[in-house]
Amino acid sequence: MIPAIPPIQPLPPSPSAGAAGSGGGFAHTVASAIDQVQQTQNAASTAEAQAAAGTGSVTDALISASEASLQTQVTVALVDKGVAAFTDIMNMQL
């Protein structure tokens, strides 16, 4: 007899970079996102140093590096979009 599939539990709300900057506008949001990218990159650097020294795992280092790379790409894409929107408004014909 196959047991019934358990109901899917709702995921806990994830802390987003945008929530931190809800009161400070776009600049604050970007700053907190960049801070988070910096933290991920620091973690990747630490993991890489440990792997190079032989005390950590190479796979962990490469995974942190991939995460840092992806997170940077996301942040850059979002900032580019925001700046493009601002430029569009500035170039509006009056």
Added chain:
Amino acid sequence: MSLFSNLSVSGSGIGAAQAWLDTIAGNIANMNDVTPTSEATYGEQAPVLVPSATPGQIGDGVTVAAVVQGDTTGVIASDPSSPLADAQGDVRVPDIQLGAQMVDLIQAQTDYQANTSAFADAKTAYQSALTLGK
């Protein structure tokens, strides 16, 4: 649950496969151990893999909970020329079958490759999501 949770989930799978490969390597390395019949011999090792987070959560990683050691009784083999042999010329050797270990090794290798594939595909998927805004 971070933004790129798939990467860390695949990473935990790679770690688990690595632990499995390590135990198999240890089993093969200790296959030819010889001990006196009065002592215990090497017991076959295997990792115990369990989900790392609450069951039911989307995207569970895997954790190596423990490494269990099998039967240390081994088998009695006749080797009168060994300096460790008892009065009857017997020694104790581990009960490890090379064929079974090699099959496990192929499974562990496939496990590792599957996890790296999942990792690479997830990365490609995330990157293609970024092109949506262009």
